[in-house]
Amino acid sequence: MTTPRTPEPAAPGQDFAGLTALVTGGASGIGAAVATLLTARGARVAVLDRDTEGAPDGTYPVTADVTSDQAVRAAVGEAAGELGGLHILVSNAGIGAIGTVEDNPDDEWRRVFDINVLGMVRTARAALPYLREGAADRPGCASITHTCSIAATAGLPQRALYSASKGAVLSLTLAMAADHVREGVRVNCVNPGTADTPWIGRLLDQAEDPALERAALNARQPLGRLVSADEVAAAVAYLASPAAASVTGASLAVDGGMQGLRLRPAN
Incomplete structure (x- = not known):
């Protein structure tokens, strides 16, 4: 058994040079x-x-x-063929859900889990053969990063279904990290707080008072504002980068302090 090599550092600003990536849900938002x-x-x-x-x-x-x-397998194969292989998978596609356990019928629970959890399973299943090849090509550079959520680690009102799906994503991340670490494929997740994305915009548009609802969401995060998509992207890029070659099974919170901080009320 050979000792894995530490990846060589790349030039600043071009640390992904020579690497290939697939991002699901990559046409909008995060x-x-x-x-x-x-x-x-x-x-x-x-x-x-x-x-x-x-x-x-x-x-x-x-x-x-x-x-x-079937569609995921075909799309992943097409992407890998076009790119000349695959080193990085960012599994980001997902949907939201509002309500307590009484508010969403079984069909909605199935739909959300089908997208938020099984969607990641299907994508990883199709991508792993290419990622293993990528790991052999560039040791330390093959990775999967899941978009999870603060909802996986903090109790949020009116988010029972969504939180359950993201809790499953967090557990899936840890299990996959254990399964694939010896294949050279790292698996991590990023846990955004409430992010200023088109989905949040649609939710605000449905509120009786969108400005008041936005103010409440801002106040819920200790930094006093929503997380930006670019801030989440920066965290994903770190987890997927050669600089994180020793990082696997990790969840990185980008949540404005929601998970860890307990501030006293402002005077």
Whole structure:
């Protein structure tokens, strides 16, 4: 058994040069921010989405619905073929849900889990053969990063279904990290707080008083504002980068302090 090599450092700002990445849900919000950043830092990036119209410039769009195993396998294969392999998977596609356990019927629970959890399973299952090859090509550079949520680690009102799905993502991340560490594939997740994305915008539009609701969401985070998609993308880029070659099974909170801080009320 040979000792794994420590990856060589790349030039500043181009640490993803020579690496290939696939970002699911990459045509909007956090996914688009991730795809844009990885591209800017030298990666060749494919974006998998149901609607790729918003895919960032310089990325290769592939259309698929993560609820279809056949479509996901075909899209991952197409992306890997176009990019010349795959080193990085950012599994970001997901949807939200509002309500207590009394508010969502069984069909909605199945739909959310099908997208938020099984969507990641299907994508990883299709990508792992390429990622193993990527690990052999560039030791320390093969990785999967899941977009999880603060909802996995903190009790939030009116988020029972969503929180349960993201709790499953956190556990899935740890189990996959254990399964694939000896194959050279790292698995981590990023846990955003409430992020200023199109989905949050749609929720605010449905509120009786959108401005008041936004103020309440801002106040819920100790920093006093929503997390930006670019801030989450920066965390994802770190977890996927060669600089994180010794990081696996980790969850990185980008939540404005929601998880760890307990502030006294402001005077």
